[in-house]
Amino acid sequence: DAMVIQNPRYQVTQFGKPVTLSCSQTLNHNVMYWYQQKSSQAPKLLFHYYDKDFNNEADTPDNFQSRRPNTSFCFLDIRSPGLGDAAMYLCATSSLAGRNYEQYFGPGTRLTVT
């Protein structure tokens, strides 16, 4: 089945130690999103790629960066994680074909910062 895959599902990192979360998709969608979700809150968009074009949200901290080496993969890098960065990180994709704005989500990576 076509899907969005996130690895790892659970990640523990130390305060200040760089961490990378990965996302891959078999849907061949041209848009990929990274969201941060804290407990009992709505997902908060960090940035997204439309093909190779990177779009950063104005309030996304500089500590967060992303790479999209090809259509299938997208990475979230947190350069110096703080305790406040502990959250669920969700990757999503959409195709936009025929104005289909539906987003398809991966299972998420829960990040713990110790």
Added chain:
Amino acid sequence: AQSVTQLGSHVSVSEGALVLLRCNYSSSVPPYLFWYVQYPNQGLQLLLKYTSAATLVKGINGFEAEFKKSETSFHLTKPSAHMSDAAEYFCAVSGRSNYQLIWGAGTKLIIKP
């Protein structure tokens, strides 16, 4: 600017009772509307979407929602709640020319036995 309001951060219903989760949107033109469900420690799954076809939209797991332009609402209903429906539900809206989703704050649905 578009916005989404979900009335009630928590909704509690008895098993077998009607489920009603409220969503109101603010938009200058009829938007696209979505309901997603999230189970604990999982990603979001699309329940249903409105994209200007039928105003009554049927989704998965027995849920449906009705787009009411005059009330700027897109409430989610299910005739009979099941224990497995306990989850967080998010309403989202996008513009006709803006593909990014604006999210409501979410409603946690609690099912009482």
